[in-house]
Amino acid sequence: MSAAPLFEKVALIGFGLIGGSIARAAKAQGLAGEIVTTARSPKTRERVKELGIVDRVVDTNIEAVKDADLVILCIPVGACGPVAQEIGPHLKAGAIVSDVGSVKGAVVRDMAPHLPKGVHFVPAHPVAGTEHSGPDSGFAELFVNRWCILTPPEGTDRTAVEKLQAFWAAIGAKVEVMTPDHHDLVLAITSHLPHLIAYTIVGTADELEKVTSSEVMQFSASGFRDFTRIAASDPTMWRDVFLTNKDAVLEMLGTFNEDLSKLTRAIRRGDGDALFEHFTRTRAIRRGIIQLGQDSAAPDFGRSHASLPKPDGK
Amino acid sequence: MSAAPLFEKVALIGFGLIGGSIARAAKAQGLAGEIVTTARSPKTRERVKELGIVDRVVDTNIEAVKDADLVILCIPVGACGPVAQEIGPHLKAGAIVSDVGSVKGAVVRDMAPHLPKGVHFVPAHPVAGTEHSGPDSGFAELFVNRWCILTPPEGTDRTAVEKLQAFWAAIGAKVEVMTPDHHDLVLAITSHLPHLIAYTIVGTADELEKVTSSEVMQFSASGFRDFTRIAASDPTMWRDVFLTNKDAVLEMLGTFNEDLSKLTRAIRRGDGDALFEHFTRTRAIRRGIIQLGQDSAAPDFGRSHASLPKPDGK
Numbered sequence: 001m002s003a004a005p006l007f008e009k010v011a012l013i014g015f016g017l018i019g020g021s022i023a024r025a026a027k028a029q030g031l032a033g034e035i036v037t038t039a040r041s042p043k044t045r046e047r048v049k050e051l052g053i054v055d056r057v058v059d060t061n062i063e064a065v066k067d068a069d070l071v072i073l074c075i076p077v078g079a080c081g082p083v084a085q086e087i088g089p090h091l092k093a094g095a096i097v098s099d100v101g102s103v104k105g106a107v108v109r110d111m112a113p114h115l116p117k118g119v120h121f122v123p124a125h126p127v128a129g130t131e132h133s134g135p136d137s138g139f140a141e142l143f144v145n146r147w148c149i150l151t152p153p154e155g156t157d158r159t160a161v162e163k164l165q166a167f168w169a170a171i172g173a174k175v176e177v178m179t180p181d182h183h184d185l186v187l188a189i190t191s192h193l194p195h196l197i198a199y200t201i202v203g204t205a206d207e208l209e210k211v212t213s214s215e216v217m218q219f220s221a222s223g224f225r226d227f228t229r230i231a232a233s234d235p236t237m238w239r240d241v242f243l244t245n246k247d248a249v250l251e252m253l254g255t256f257n258e259d260l261s262k263l264t265r266a267i268r269r270g271d272g273d274a275l276f277e278h279f280t281r282t283r284a285i286r287r288g289i290i291q292l293g294q295d296s297a298a299p300d301f302g303r304s305h306a307s308l309p310k311p312d313g314k
Numbered sequence: 315m316s317a318a319p320l321f322e323k324v325a326l327i328g329f330g331l332i333g334g335s336i337a338r339a340a341k342a343q344g345l346a347g348e349i350v351t352t353a354r355s356p357k358t359r360e361r362v363k364e365l366g367i368v369d370r371v372v373d374t375n376i377e378a379v380k381d382a383d384l385v386i387l388c389i390p391v392g393a394c395g396p397v398a399q400e401i402g403p404h405l406k407a408g409a410i411v412s413d414v415g416s417v418k419g420a421v422v423r424d425m426a427p428h429l430p431k432g433v434h435f436v437p438a439h440p441v442a443g444t445e446h447s448g449p450d451s452g453f454a455e456l457f458v459n460r461w462c463i464l465t466p467p468e469g470t471d472r473t474a475v476e477k478l479q480a481f482w483a484a485i486g487a488k489v490e491v492m493t494p495d496h497h498d499l500v501l502a503i504t505s506h507l508p509h510l511i512a513y514t515i516v517g518t519a520d521e522l523e524k525v526t527s528s529e530v531m532q533f534s535a536s537g538f539r540d541f542t543r544i545a546a547s548d549p550t551m552w553r554d555v556f557l558t559n560k561d562a563v564l565e566m567l568g569t570f571n572e573d574l575s576k577l578t579r580a581i582r583r584g585d586g587d588a589l590f591e592h593f594t595r596t597r598a599i600r601r602g603i604i605q606l607g608q609d610s611a612a613p614d615f616g617r618s619h620a621s622l623p624k625p626d627g628k
Contacts, residue, residue, distance in 0.1 A: 029625040102536070127536045130613030131600070141619040146535050172622050176532075186525050189518070191536030196577060197511055198537075202596040204566070204573045205503050215500050217602045218490075221460055222416070222441045222505030223512075225609045226540050232600035235593035242581045242589055252518070253578060259518045263510060264567060267556045275556055279549035282516040286445070286546035288531045295539045299444030301615040305455040308342055308486050 006167055008033040011068035013061055013083060015039045015048050016234070017129060018100045019074030020138025023053050025171035028140045038064040039135070040075075047135045062090045070167065072124075073099040073111075078240035081110030088114040096120045096160050102187060102237070104151045104180035106244035112153065120160030125149045125183065126173060127191075133234040144172030145293055151180040188248035192241055193256060196249065198230035199238070320481055322347040325382035327375055327397060329353045329362045330548070331443060332414045333388030334452025337367050339485035342454045352378040353449070354389075361449045376404045384481070386438075387413040387425075392554035395424030402428040410434045410474050416501060416551070418465045418494035420558035426467065434474035439463045439497065440487060441505075447548040458486030459607055465494040502562035506555055507570060510563065512544035513552070 010032040012019045019037070026032050035054040038061055039045050049057045058064050065071050065087045073080055080099055091097065097119055101107045104123050115121050128146035130137065148168040152161050165175045178186075205216045205224065216224065242249060266274040290297045324346040326333045333351070340346050349368040352375055353359050363371045372378050379385050379401045387394055394413055405411065411433055415421045418437050429435050442460035444451065462482040466475050479489045492500075519530045519538065530538065556563060580588040604611045 025622060028622055031625075127533050129536065132613045137613070139619070140622055144620045144622060147533055149533075170623075170625070172620070186529050186533055187536060189522060189525055190530055190533045190538040193518075194515060194537035194541055196581075197515060197574075199593055199596055200574045200577055201508060201511060201570055202599050203592055204507075204570045206595065206599055207573075208503060208566075208569065210496075211500050211503055213599070213602070216504055217599065217606050217608065219441050219461055219463075219500055219504045220603050220608050222443065222501060223508035223544055224504040225603050226544060226615075227508055228596070228600040228603055229609070229615065230537055230540060231593075231596040233593075235590050235597070238593050239586050239589045243584055243586055246581055246584070249581060250578070252522075255522065256515055256518045257574075259521075260511075260514045260571075263514055264564070267510075267560055267563060270557055270560070272553050272557055275553045276549050278517055279513055279545075279547075279552050281520065282513055282542070282545040283549070285516050285520055285527070285531065286542040288527070289534050289539050289542055292531050294531065294534050295543070296617055299446045299451070301540075301543065301617050303610055303615050305453070306458045306486070308339060308454055308458060309484075 005033045006031045006163065006170065007069040009068045009070075010035050011064040011071045012037045012054070012074055013064055013071065013087075014074035015044055015135045016074060017133050017137045017142075018126065019072070020053070020135050021140065021142040022072060022074065022100075022171070024138055024140040025143060026167075027053055029170050031167060031170055032070075036064050036068065044135050051135065061087050065090055065092075065095075067092050069095055070164070071095060071097045073097075073101075076237050076240045077101040077103050077107055077244050080107050081114070084111035084114040088116055091116060091119045093118040094120070096122055096164055098122050098124045098164055100124060100126055102191065102241050103245040104149075104183045108151065108153060108180050120157050121153065122156060122161055122164045123151045123180065124164065124168070125151070125187070126168070127187075128173075129233075131229050131232040133237075141172065143168070146173055148173040148175050149183055150175060150177045151183050152177065184245050184248045185251075188245060188252045192245055192249045193252045195230055195233065195238060196242065196253070197256075198227040202228050202231040319347045320345045320477065320484065321383040323382045323384075324349050325378040325385045326351045326368070326388055327378055327385065327401075328388035329358055329449045330388060331447050331451045331456075332440065333386070334367070334449050335454065335456040336386065336388065336414075336452075336485070338452055338454040339457060340481075341367055343484050345481060345484055346384075350378050350382065358449050365449065375401050379404055379406075379409075381406050383409055384478070385409060385411045387411075387415075390551045390554045391415040391417050391421055391558050394421050395428070398425035398428040402430055405430060405433045407432040408434070410436055410478055412436050412438045412478055414438060414440055416505065416555050417559040418463075418497045422465065422467060422494050434471050435467065436470060436475055436478045437465045437494065438478065438482070439465070439501070440482070441501075442487075443547075445543050445546040447551075455486065457482070460487055462487040462489050463497050464489060464491045465497050466491065498559050498562045499565075502559060502566045506559055506563050507566045509544055509547065509552060510556065510567070511570075512541040516542050516545040
């Protein structure tokens, strides 16, 4: 006989890359007696029904959260406040409410006022993703060996935090707890600034006069193509990230600009030693990330390479 | 019976990622009667002997190029001039001399004066690589489906160009011919600027006061880790690239900085529409690169994901 599931009813609001991956993983691990999903667009709801991963697809957020023990908002950060306001009066007493947003200060500020007493609010951010989006993009292994950061407000019920922690651990994640402000600063440098830079340079390359877009794409294997993967991420999600984590992003951008000026000056002056010193230092960070199991040591991220053509005349 | 090899004797000066990959591929395809290699450091020469890929490892550049029909300099751009000066008087009449440098204007300027009449100079740049370096890092499939750009000076013997073209095609590359100046502009945006940006941001992340390096590495899966791969590339090679392609890099950097200012302003003003429009546009470039076969459509470059842990109590 299997053990009782961690939650009787789990409601997922939104079924994109993250919501869809949580659903697949929770199903695979038997973490919920029932998984109920909704999504804003009828087309997505229809697709989720076809996929047959969750137990029930319902038309409204209110219907979804009814009697749910765990409610996770898997929607863009900017939509979290209005949805909290909508579902607040319909939440079951003792329910845990969480989210998956990449920004935490704004989510706490927007959602907390709408959640009734007796409901446990435990914001979360699984630090995992791909450049794909939509209901078909998720997969059960997305969170394995990735971090999930919880940012419970002071005084949150400890049992509720531990239960959400157990949920994330069961779908493979390592869990860390920090304040929303510190989270937003850490993610500004590890995620938001890299995305902004990638979005910028891909846009720059697309608008040059002297080099055509087709040349840019053709010769992209020399570095550029890595940036295009990041700059292919979901536009709505990323718009919201920059609007809601403005201060931390602008702070990191200031430091980045100073550092870019220094390297630019070294190039302008032909200071090879300064360049060499800098380029040697950054290699060490890569090694650290690989040692921590956060990336593959295989060259080119382990991208596959096609075989050589058959030699002529053999 | 096999066909005659394309070249009787091929000399590779330098045995890093590119030289080592050319050696492995040329061997696999039977393109050379004999492959002779040398490298500056005795340690590398020793390792190349152990690897047993090439026919002969010799101690000096002069010895390597003796009687060679094809000589390829597989060394950092900054070393090409002095090596051309050294080998010039020892080249066989009718030999083809090439290189693999990421910058072409400077290589032509530095090498051409030292090459005698009757030797065919056909500079080349295979647009392929990984973040690894050294004699063990190469592999025979590196150039498959990648572009190799040739930049022969005006008036170069057409047969020599075609022969080098056949060599690169036989190890899987697609060949394009352009002027050194245009090459340097194209690569400034597709390769050199992305590397500069990646080197910068990885350095920035390493020196923050409010976020520790260990946090940066831990939460790197949210975008940052892609940049660290590029910023782990060979420091000597990249120092030389920025010293020798200064003008084109600074020009692209100027445009990039303007574009970054525009996006920064949109963030500061909370202009969500401008951000959304930009982020939507850049997605199209990614699609183009995948259609051209220059990257994988698999999420996360096809990085492998570990399996879920076994569900409890089952």
